[in-house]
Amino acid sequence: MSDILFTKTHVGPYELEHRVALAPLTRMRSEPGDTPGDLMVEYYSQRATAGGLIVAEATSVSTTGIAYANAPGVYADAQVDGWRRVVDAVHAKGGRIFLQLWHAGRQAHPDNTKGVHPVAPSELASEEKAVTRDAQGQFVESDLLVPRALELHEIPLIIEEFRLGALRAKAAGFDGVELHAANGYLPDQFLQDGTNKRTDEYGGSISNRARFLIEAVEALVSVWGGNRVAVRISPSGQFGTMFDSDPSATFGYVAEQLNRFNLAYLHVIEPRIKGVVEIEDNAPATASKNLRTIFHGPIVAAGGFDRESAIAILEEGDADIVAFGRHYISNPDLPERLRHNFPLTPYDRSTFYGGDHKGYSDYPVYAHLDS
Ligand code: FNR
16 A cells, blocks of 8 residues: 555656655754764664655755754855765665755844844744753753844845855755745745735745745756755745745745746645644645646655655645655654554654754664564
8 A cells, every 4th residue: 555655756867766755854963063973974874765865954054044053054165074974874875865955034043143133034023933052052942033134235145155055065965955945934034925024126026025035946056957956835834933915826926936947846845734843633735736736846745744644645646755754753764664554653852953862863763573
């Protein structure tokens, strides 16, 4: 019955052996300098499979866009070597790995950005929290500030940071890059009218609000070509204190515009998830279904899937690949477990963010009870 999960498919130029992907997951375990170290190499290697797709966690392209302490970066050349070791470990297992390029915008915090005040399309604060370090070096949740609205002339500078991040990702050997345009971070803040009150060419109409996202995609495509670039969106997602007055028009427009780039895939988070919390168990996967009729390339669906619902969305033809987050955290051999319908190890939310190998690289693979 799980057969459809293990049929071949494509993203861009890459043939995949199965359709179970690792969703991008911030785990806040990079080393000083926001550089991936041995722990991250081990974690990604454990989750790599031959012909499987990994989307590496949100990785900042800018020193001004950091929401979470110890989230990795790709804003400096020194970070490339750390990432190369992660990529090499995944490739050694025959896996594919895309890097998620990220700017947190108003969700950034000055304690993570060397005092730089967060920027956004408009001066409206999010009710989420950043994670920073206190004087003792302990992680603490910090309230977000009212951001400074970006001046028109500053916008191309951020687009350029995305381009440079894409270049460094290429130098590190990644197979492609995914623009993080979901979960209320900067491209999403421009896109949705609850967070964008601008009156210049980056605000107002849907095409104006989508301009930042499209320009960021153009920057990534200029480095990678369209078929090794992906975009992640969260239509109607509530994380980040997000709101749009007409999500189907807004996200439909984006999906339609993205057709011209021949992207590797469009990554769609179903709105039944708010960040890391389920808000509507087993609600139908409507976002992927709606966008399927508009977007012509592969769709990766994410958000609240289990084995059964993953098989169902593939069988219905509403997505090509299913990305798993929380189950993949606690089951490093998730594709094998889904293939054989082995039981899943439950995840421990308390070790999602920050810390050491505990709750990160110490989850066991499934042990057969053969007797
Ligand atoms: C996430 N999510 C997330 N999304 C994203 O685009 N970039 C990221 O870095 C993160 N970070 C992150 C950390 C943790 C600990 C969790 C649990 C989630 C969202 C994630 O990719 C996924 O969309 C959700 O977890 C829903 O999928 P599951 O967990 O229901 O399979």
